[in-house]
Amino acid sequence: MGGRARVLVAGAGMTGRAVLTALEPLGVRAEVTDDSADTLAALAVAGVATRGVAEATAGIADYQLVVTSPGLSPATPLLAAAAAAGVPIWGDVELAWRLDAAGHYGPPRRWLVVTGTNGKTTTTSMLHAMLTAAGRTSRLCGNIGRPVIDVLADSCELLAVELSSFQLHWAPSVRPEAGAVLNVAEDHLDWHGSMADYAGAKAVALSGRVAVAGIDDPIAADLLAGADAPRKVGFTLGEPGAGELGVVDGQLTDHAFADPAAALAPVSAVTVAGPVGVLDALAAAALARAVDVPGESIAAALAGFEVGRHRAEVVAVRDGVTYVDDSKATNPHAAQASLRAYPRSVWIAGGLLKGASVDELVAAVADRLAGAVLIGADRGVVAKALSRHAPDVPVIQVVTGEDAGMRGTSDADVTHVAGESGAAVMTAAVAAARRLASPGDTVLLAPAGASFDQFAGYADRGDAFAAAVTASSR
Numbered sequence: 205m206g207g208r209a210r211v212l213v214a215g216a217g218m219t220g221r222a223v224l225t226a227l228e229p230l231g232v233r234a235e236v237t238d239d240s241a242d243t244l245a246a247l248a249v250a251g252v253a254t255r256g257v258a259e260a261t262a263g264i265a266d267y268q269l270v271v272t273s274p275g276l277s278p279a280t281p282l283l284a285a286a287a288a289a290g291v292p293i294w295g296d297v298e299l300a301w302r303l304d305a306a307g308h309y310g311p312p313r314r315w316l317v318v319t320g321t322n323g324k325t326t327t328t329s330m331l332h333a334m335l336t337a338a339g340r341t342s343r344l345c346g347n348i349g350r351p352v353i354d355v356l357a358d359s360c361e362l363l364a365v366e367l368s369s370f371q372l373h374w375a376p377s378v379r380p381e382a383g384a385v386l387n388v389a390e391d392h393l394d395w396h397g398s399m400a401d402y403a404g405a406k407a408v409a410l411s412g413r414v415a416v417a418g419i420d421d422p423i424a425a426d427l428l429a430g431a432d433a434p435r436k437v438g439f440t441l442g443e444p445g446a447g448e449l450g451v452v453d454g455q456l457t458d459h460a461f462a463d464p465a466a467a468l469a470p471v472s473a474v475t476v477a478g479p480v481g482v483l484d485a486l487a488a489a490a491l492a493r494a495v496d497v498p499g500e501s502i503a504a505a506l507a508g509f510e511v512g513r514h515r516a517e518v519v520a521v522r523d524g525v526t527y528v529d530d531s532k533a534t535n536p537h538a539a540q541a542s543l544r545a546y547p548r549s550v551w552i553a554g555g556l557l558k559g560a561s562v563d564e565l566v567a568a569v570a571d572r573l574a575g576a577v578l579i580g581a582d583r584g585v586v587a588k589a590l591s592r593h594a595p596d597v598p599v600i601q602v603v604t605g606e607d608a609g610m611r612g613t614s615d616a617d618v619t620h621v622a623g624e625s626g627a628a629v630m631t632a633a634v635a636a637a638r639r640l641a642s643p644g645d646t647v648l649l650a651p652a653g654a655s656f657d658q659f660a661g662y663a664d665r666g667d668a669f670a671a672a673v674t675a676s677s678r
Contacts, residue, residue: 208231210232210233210266210268211227211234211267211268211269212234212235212236212237212260212264212267213235214237214238214270214276215272215275216236216240216244216247217238218351219273219296219351222296223271223351224236226299226303226353226356235255235260236254236255237254237255237260244256257282261282264285264286264289267291269291269292269293270282270283270286270291270292270294271293272374273296274296274371274373275370278373294374295374295375296351296353296371297353297365297367297375297378300352300353300356301315301352301378302377313360313363314362314363314381315362315412316331316362316363316364316380316381316382316495317346318331318364318383318386319369319372319385319386319406320387320406320418320424321387321389321391322386322387322389322533322537323386323484323541324386325347325348326481326511327384327386327484328344328346328488329364330484330485330488330505330506330509331492332344333506334488334492334497334501334506335364335495337502337508338497338501340361341360341362342362342363343355343360345363345366346367346371347367347368347371348366362381362495365380367409369402369405372409376408378411379411379413380409380413381413381494382412382490382491383408383410383411383414383415384415384416384490385406386417386421386483387421387423388402388406388423388424388427389535389536391558403423406427407427407431410432410433411431411432412433413433414433414435414437414494415436416437416494417436417437417439418438418440418483418487419439419440419448420441420442420483425438437449437490437494439486441479441482441483444457444459444460444465446460446463449468452465454472455467455468455470456468456469456471456485458489458490460490460493461490462493468489468499469503469506469507470503473503475506475510475511476511477516478541478542478545478546479541479544485506489502513666514530514666516528516530519670519674520674522673522676523643524644524645525642525643525644525645526645527646527647527669527673528542529649529666529669530650531662531663531665532662532666533652534555534651534662535558535652536564536565537565538650538652539650539652540564540568540569542648542650543565543569543648546646546648547572548574549572550573550576550640550648551650552578552579552637552649553578553583553586553651553652554582554653555581555582555653555656555657555658555665556582556653556654556655556656557585557652557653558653558654560652561589562585562586563592565589566586566589566592566593566594567593570593570594574597574640574645575600575640576599576600577601577640578601578602579601579602579630579651579658580657580658581653583602586652587601598640600617600636602629602632602636604628604629626658626665629658629668630665630668630672631672631675631676634647634669634672635672635676647673649665649666649669651665
């Protein structure tokens with residue numbers, strides 16, 4: 205990327221602005237495009253060169269490189285035009301990797317990458333805590349916290365990087381010091397187009413020196429077997445074989461970087477509920493061990509680790525019923541893991557399923573359901589899966605005014621909401637869940653879908669749940 209090369213930055217959000225900052229000292233001619241005319245106008249006032257999307261698409265051959273927001277799929281007209289014109293397309297992570305590897309920020313950092321359908325944020329946060337406990341200089345970045353390209357100017361040795369399948373798709377050159385694929389299940393098929401392409405994007409994380417994967421997950425295990433990494437490490441809830449981490453006599457145990465196998469920390473130290481928490485801790489420990497973090501630092505980090513907001517967060521206990529906010533469970537795989545952590549739940553589910561099926565999820569957890577309260581655009585899909593695989597589970601659908609003419613449900617099956625705000629929907633959902641719950645049950649918000657049909661994001665959905673629980677107890 206020579207001086208005065210013309211570079212188009214697609215997307216003017218936080219990532220796009222970080223890219224512009226990184227490009228500035230390189231002497232390139234950077235322009236930014238975005239769907240929001242107001243955003244472009246504000247940037248132009250600030251002296252940033254801008255170009256409308258239609259104009260940029262028509263003139264795409266004028267650019268030597270496009271740096272795209274990770275949320276833009278290959279089918280986006282602008283990016284499809286760039287590909288057709290032979291213009292390279294990088295994501296911000298690809299740009300960060302190339303600049304870091306080229307020494308633009310001093311000695312290259314050692315990247316520790318975490319990806320997977322479920323558990324990325326928790327695992328990456330655990331990893332960062334383990335590195336810090338060992339006295340190593342680390343930055344938490346990527347799909348969590350700051351963009352990777354934004355932290356490269358910091359003085360640090362290691363990067364704990366959470367990467368989504370979108371980011372990995374646009375970062376094919378990344379070769380981390382160690383990378384982990386936690387699990388792979390249907391998600392974002394509307395973006396990737398196929399399960400094979402989705403899994404292939406995840407596999408980029410396994411292309412470095414050490415590849416780590418959850419071998420209890422068939423797809424992740426297959427990706428590990430096919431990885432080119434010189435060292436492959438599996439993790440499992442069972443007893444680990446050579447080259448694996450697992451559980452022995454209630455202890456997280458390393459049989460990959462220690463011979464003979466060595467206990468790292470008690471399972472009881474893992475604060476994330478259910479088997480998924482143990483798997484996340486094992487994955488984080490494997491990446492930490494790949495860069496020589498001692499066992500005592502892993503144990504110390506887990507002992508002090510706190511679960512992030514909206515990730516199996518206990519909101520309240522009322523009349524013997526526990527209310528849990530797992531709004532971050534935005535796909536069926538994550539929701540299944542969440543439901544398996546509790547013996548009997550009233551499940552609040554729904555939203556945008558992004559092309560994923562929920563039949564396998566419902567069949568797997570049917571015996572744990574005391575009831576289900578369904579919200580959002582794809583609630584009907586969940587309702588049909590429940591009727592097929594859990595016909596005895598009572599189901600209440602929360603519908604807004606626009607859905608007043610629903611057919612195929614009795615009045616007892618439906619709660620009507622006069623308004624269409626997320627707060628009103630969640631208030632009705634929590635009230636319905638309270639009616640279905642008995643002492644000892646968990647009312648669990650684990651939607652299995654994205655939130656953007658009714659909320660600003662998963663955090664907004666979780667906050668609405670917590671507010672509704674609090675209000676209902678008054």
